[in-house]
Amino acid sequence: MAQKFVTIQINGKEYEAKEGESVLSVANRENIDIPALCHNEALEPYGACRLCMVDVVGGPTKKGMTTSCTLKAADGLAVITDTDEIKNHRRVIFELYLAQAPGSEVIRDMAAKYGVTETRFEKKIVPSDPLGNKCILCGQCIRVCNEVMGIGAINYIGRGSNTRVNTPYLEPTSTCIGCGACADVCPTNAIRIEDIDDRRVMKSWSNTAVQLKQCRICGKYYAPNPLADYAYEKMDPQLKEELKDVCPDCRRKIVSKQGVLAKKGEITENA
Ligand code: SF4
Ligand code: FES
Known part of the structure; x- marks a missing residue:
């Protein structure tokens, strides 16, 4: 079905938008400043951080403040x-986050941009917090692990003011595939992952360790086993065997060499 376009007003000025797209996406595209921490195009909007509030003053939607x-x-x-x-x-939300995640430079910088440098709330500092006192409990990491990767290695644990995000019982988990999607979506850079020798260690997730695949050509450890195997399954069947257990750098060299030989006519389609 053809995409329908609509006209909306932001701060009294008209903008064209795709029907149904979020007002925050329109604002981002048009360089209209709205602070946001939990918006990610890869995930369904959830409205967790409460920072992106706008005031609805006209149109078919209920009037008043809501998340854009x-x-x-x-x-x-x-x-x-x-x-x-x-x-x-916004000021109150930033103050809450400054107290909730006092270790987060992202939060400090963002709050300062909106004139908030102090908090009236008590700062929550947990010694040896695996998330470095940077987590705002937005749940993006949990959702990407569940909804996008289909894994479910992490979740909220604890209750009330002790709620945090981690693996069940704070134990290393065999469910994690070490993809790092959680760290990619975390808005406060709270999640620590380190490749140590032949293991990817999910430092924030109870030091869960995932075996890395070793490149059979250069010997480098290049990707967690489950991810490397998944990528292998998706490869061009004609090149699959040659590219098995080969790191991206060596893979590029093989593919470009194949391309040169093919141009010279030295390999056929089935070679
Ligand atoms: S670790 Fe990051 S993504 Fe996960 S809940 Fe905390 S702030 Fe959100
Ligand atoms: S970006 Fe809208 S609530 Fe977080």
Whole structure:
């Protein structure tokens, strides 16, 4: 079905948007500043961080403050991004995050950009926190592990003010495939992963270790076994055997050599 376009208003100015896309996406595209921490195009909008609030002042949607990442563009929708109420709301949220994640430089820098450098709330500093006192409990890591990778290696554990994200019972887990998607989506850079010799160690996830595949050509350890095997399954069947257990660098060399030989006519389609 053809994509339908609609016109929305942000701060009194009209913008074209795809029907149903988030107001936050439109604002990002148009360089309209709205702070956001838990928006990721790879995941369904969830509205966890509560920072991206806008005030709906017109259109088919209920009026009042709402999260722009979950607000869908519809014809005639009109929002304001910086009312006094919104600025106050942001200030409180930033103060909460400064207390919740005092180790996070990302939060400090972002809050400072909006004029918030101090917090009235008590800072929560946990000695030896595996997430470096940087986690805001947004749940992005849990969701990408579950919804995108289909793994479910981590989750919320504990209750109330002791809630945190980690592996069940804070034990290393055999479920984790070491893909690192959790670290990629974490908005506060809280998740630590290190490749040590032949293992990928998920430092933040109870030191869960995943075996790395060794390149049979150069000897380098290059990717967690489950990921390397998955990539192998997706390879061009004609090159598959030659590229088995080969790191991306060596793979590129093989593929480009094949290309040169093919151009010279020295290998046939079935070679
Ligand atoms: S570790 Fe990062 S992604 Fe996971 S809940 Fe905490 S802040 Fe969010
Ligand atoms: S980006 Fe909208 S609530 Fe976090």
